Amino acid sequence: QEISTGLGEHLDEKTRLVWLESPTNPLLNLVDIRAAAEAAHAFGALVVVDNTFATPYLQQPLSLGADVVLHSTTKYLGGHSDVVGGFLATNDDGISERLAFLQKSLGAVPGPFDSWLVLRGVKTLAVRMEKHCENAIAIAAFLERETRVERVLYPGLPTHPGHEIAAAQMRNFGGMVSFLAGSEEEAVALVARTKIWKLAESLGGVESLIEQPARMTHASTADAPFAVPPSLVRLSVGIEAAHDLIDDLDVALAG
Numbered sequence: 421q422e423i424s425t426g427l428g429e430h431l432d433e434k435t436r437l438v439w440l441e442s443p444t445n446p447l448l449n450l451v452d453i454r455a456a457a458e459a460a461h462a463f464g465a466l467v468v469v470d471n472t473f474a475t476p477y478l479q480q481p482l483s484l485g486a487d488v489v490l491h492s493t494t495k496y497l498g499g500h501s502d503v504v505g506g507f508l509a510t511n512d513d514g515i516s517e518r519l520a521f522l523q524k525s526l527g528a529v530p531g532p533f534d535s536w537l538v539l540r541g542v543k544t545l546a547v548r549m550e551k552h553c554e555n556a557i558a559i560a561a562f563l564e565r566e567t568r569v570e571r572v573l574y575p576g577l578p579t580h581p582g583h584e585i586a587a588a589q590m591r592n593f594g595g596m597v598s599f600l601a602g603s604e605e606e607a608v609a610l611v612a613r614t615k616i617w618k619l620a621e622s623l624g625g626v627e628s629l630i631e632q633p634a635r636m637t638h639a640s641t642a643d644a645p646f647a648v649p650p651s652l653v654r655l656s657v658g659i660e661a662a663h664d665l666i667d668d669l670d671v672a673l674a675g
C-alpha cells in the first residue's frame with residue numbers, strides 16, 4: 421500500500437520504467453497497480469508488472485493500466501515444474517514491435533517442446549488456480565491459529581495489510597503463503613521436517629513446495645537493506661488434499 425501511495429515521490433522526468441510485482445515474492449506485499457500506473461504515467465514512465473504469482477487467471481494488469489506484463493511460465497502457467505520459460509504481454513503495438521525486434525535479435529526464443537508444455541499447462545490453469553487458492557486459504561487459516569507461528573503473510577486473510585487491494589484487483593488470492601517461524605533455527609529445521617511439502621526452490625507447480633528464502637531463493641540479497649527475515653518460510657501450495665498438507669505442517673511444526 422505504501423509503495424503505491426508514495427510512488428510518485430520517487431519518480432521524476434528521467435524515470436523511464438517502473439517495474440513492479442504484486443503480490444511480491446516472498447513477502448506477499450500488495451501494490452495497487454492502477455494507482456502505481458497513474459503515478460508512473462504522470463512522469464511519462466512505462467509500467468511493467470511481474471504477474472507470475474497471480475497468473476492471468478487471477479489478475480490482469482493491462483486492464484489496470486500496466487504497459488507490459490511479465491510471466492515466468494516456469495511457474496503456474498506451465499504448472500508441472502517441467503519447463504523453464506517466460507513471456508511478455510502488451511497491448512501497445514509500438515512496444516510489441518520493439519520487444520519482437522529484441523527477441524529476434526537477442527535470440528531469446530522458446531523451443532517448440534517448451535512452448536507445447538506451456539500451452540498444455542494453460543489448458544488447466546483455471547482449475548489448478550481454483551484449487552491452489554482453496555488450499556492456500558485453508559493453510560493460511562490453520563497457520564494463523566498456530567501459536568508456533570509468529571505471523572502469517574497471505575493476502576486472502578482479512579488481517580493482511582494489502583487484503584483490500586488484493587480483493588479489488590484480483591479474482592482470488594493465489595497459492596503462495598509465507599509465514600514467520602519463531603526463529604531462523606526453527607525455520608531451517610521446519611523446512612527439513614515436512615514429508616509431503618518438498619524442500620525446493622521454484623513454485624507454481626501441482627506439488628507443494630516449502631523453502632527458507634533467506635538461505636535459498638533470496639540468499640543473494642541477504643546483506644541488502646531489503647533482505648527478507650531469516651525466520652521466513654515460503655510455501656508454494658499445491659493441489660493435493662488440503663488436510664494432508666495441514667497434517668504434514670502440523671507434525672513438522674511440533675518438532
Ligand SMILES: Cc1ncc(COP(=O)(O)O)c(C=O)c1O
Binds near residue numbers: 492493504506622
Ligand atoms: C515472481 C517471479 N518472477 C520471475 C521469476 C523468474 O523466473 P524464471 O526462473 O522462469 O526465470 C521468478 C522465479 O522465481 C519469480 O518468482
